Amino acid sequence: MSSPTELVSQTQARPSKVSLPTSRLIGLGLIILLAIAAIGGPELVGKDPAKQSLLHTLELPSAAYPLGTDNLGRDMTARLLSGAQLSLSLALLSVLTAGLPGTLLGIAAAWFGGWTDRLLGAFADAVLALPGLLLVLMLAAISPGSWWALYAGISLTLWVEYFRYTRQRARIVLAEPAVEASKLLGLGPWLLVRRHLIPEIGPGLLTIAAFGAATAVNSVAALGFVSVGVRPPTAEWGVMMTELLPYWREAPFLILQPVVCLVVTMLALHLSVGGIRRP
Known part of the structure; x- marks a missing residue:
């Protein structure tokens, strides 16, 4: 029978080599390119995405306007990059503010159990009982056209997934013999979380x-398209689709641009969660 020290040593051992599948590498590469474009693109273009020029409406791509102009003569390149900045910023902020409390509450529920687990579980179930889209629409109605309403609504609906996953996985990990051995050796809660919980729940959380x-x-794009979320003249992909929709016969290439941006972003995020192969 292994001693507590041996059990802890065995669980800390990790393979030195990790191989990423091609699909995940493509997804991560696309995310990096999108992030670079969102962070540095609007400044590099040097044009105001809201500046109108009625003498240059619905123009084809040219040296002055690489992706053409919209129905109000605004530069499409600047507007697409500004839309990427808004969408990715809101997504990152929502994920961070939903993931941190959701993960911590999930660990607390699994760690303490009893009434703590039951109360937190009941609260999460109550949030799930309210459709996420309805919650976002309610907040958007309170503050029309405000980005914070979208951010708050999305964050309030996302944290439950982190909580439920973390609580389920943490229960299993905390019941393992290696964790019991670590407790007998006198390791504190932070070391237990860092050495046992984080390696186990980390990939799932990502x-x-x-x-x-x-x-x-x-x-964000869907709500902008139906004029519930961010509103004109803000450069946002869903809003741009709505503004360009009446001109799809005259300039179909314009409305395709925000659609392609949205599809590429969704594809990149989904490809980035491909499995990790360990030799």
């Missing part, structure tokens, strides 16, 4: 975060 970011980007 997967939930990627899908949560995709949900946030899609929600």
Whole structure:
């Protein structure tokens, strides 16, 4: 029978080599490119995405306007990059503010059990009973056209996934003999979380975060398209689709641009959660 020290040593051993599948590398590469474009693109273009020029409406791509102009003569390149900045920023902020409390509450529920687990579980079930889209619409109605309403609504619906996953996985990990051995050796709660819980729940949390970011980007675009979320003249992909829809016969290439941006972003986030192969 292994001693407590041996059990802890065995669980800390990790393979030195990790191989990423091609699909995940493509997804991560696309995310990096999108992040670079969102962070540095608007400044590099040097044009105001809200500046109108009625003498240059619905123009084809040219040296002055690489992706053409919209129905009000605004530069499409600047507007697409500004839309990427808004969508990705909201997605990142929503994932972070939903993931941190959701994970901590899940660990607390599994760690303490009893009434703590039951109360937190009941609260999470109550949030799930309210459709996420309805919650976002309610907040958007309170503050029309405000980005914070979208952010708050999306965050309030995303944290439950982190909580439920973390609580389930933490229960299993905390019941393992290696964790019991670590407690007998006198390791504190922080060391137990860092050495046992984080390696086990980390990959799953990253997967939930990627899908949560995709949900946030899609929600912002969908609400903007139906004129419930961010409103004109803000450069946002869903809003741009609505503004360009009446001109799809005259300039179909314009409305395709925000659609392609949204599809590429969703594809990148979904590909980035591909499995990890360990030799």
